[in-house]
Amino acid sequence: MDVGIVGLRQLESMPKRIFSGVKPTGPLHLGNYLGALRNWVELQRQYESFFCIVNLHAITIPVDPDYLSALTLEIARLYVAAGIDPEISTIFIQSDVPEHAELAWILNCSTRMSELERMTQYKEQARKQRESIGAGLFEYPVLMAADILLYQTNLVPVGEDQKQHLELTRDLAIRFNRDYGETFQVPEPYIPKVGARIMSLSDPLKKMSKSDDDPNGCVMLLDDADTVRRKFKRAVTDSGTQIKFDDSRPAITNLLTIYQLLTGKAPADVEAHFTGKGYTQLKQDLAEVTIEFLRPLQERVRGISADDLRGILEHGRNKAQGIARATLAQVMTRRGVVGASGSN
């Protein structure tokens, strides 16, 4: 059995490993790009990076199977088009590496119900879904822990809403290491220097979200120019006329934040640009900046053939699975889960 990888991760000289993923619950939007993909493109130059499409997480809620499989591949394409370089980073689909589900089961066995009952995301979803809530949704954080721990991950980029899940991942790793011997790297949260939380265009108090029922709240990365113009035109604004970053005026601040991030301008320059202009102009300028940003991204998406994508994902799966197998083998040995041959 190859357990070397775990020991190797202890070496100081190794680049730190980072793991992150998107769940294919809807087409990717500007929030996913500005809050996640954009940072990953930078991070891949500093860390050994694993970027996954976490499709097993997507089936914790009802989803059409054809839609899910098409969306999974679309997101993989978007990773590459956004600048994640498959030569440097490992891009793969979670279900291609069955070790995720296997480790999740083993971790489930040392997770307490009370720990999962405390998860606020679960409590929120449970409130929405009531009786129809699935056990998968309850155990979602354990699968997420498995995703991270399989790769002996050092750092996990997390938004505010995932912090509690990462805390559980750390607790599970520490508990396993204590009870069965040093096995897992205990991951740390990675808080990007420039964090961005992009809010819905229809309700600036809610984050832009792929599974939002209101399609006007999100600008999708694959929206065409007319759709982008229409969505910004409909975007809600605050009372008053001033165009300035101001926490008490969340709608305008959100539009300015998107403008700032897409143009790379300093906030003061953004405000100067809009001095003396009205909301209509702000929305029009923002739409044009967004369209100009999306055009090359969408061209790159179209330029990735099905064969190219298959090659990238197979390469990613092989790389990921090599590491995942080594971790899982060690976990099974530690837990005494062996087969007829005496090995796992």
Ligand code: AQP
């Ligand atoms: N509005 C957002 N602003 C900034 N970052 C965002 N992310 C998501 N929405 C925003 C970041 O995108 C990454 C992938 O997210 P995910 O697929 O794990 O799920 P999520 O965070 O729950 O994203 P959504 O779009 O809101 O999906 P649904 O509607 O399915 O819940 C994460 O890094 C996240 O921070």
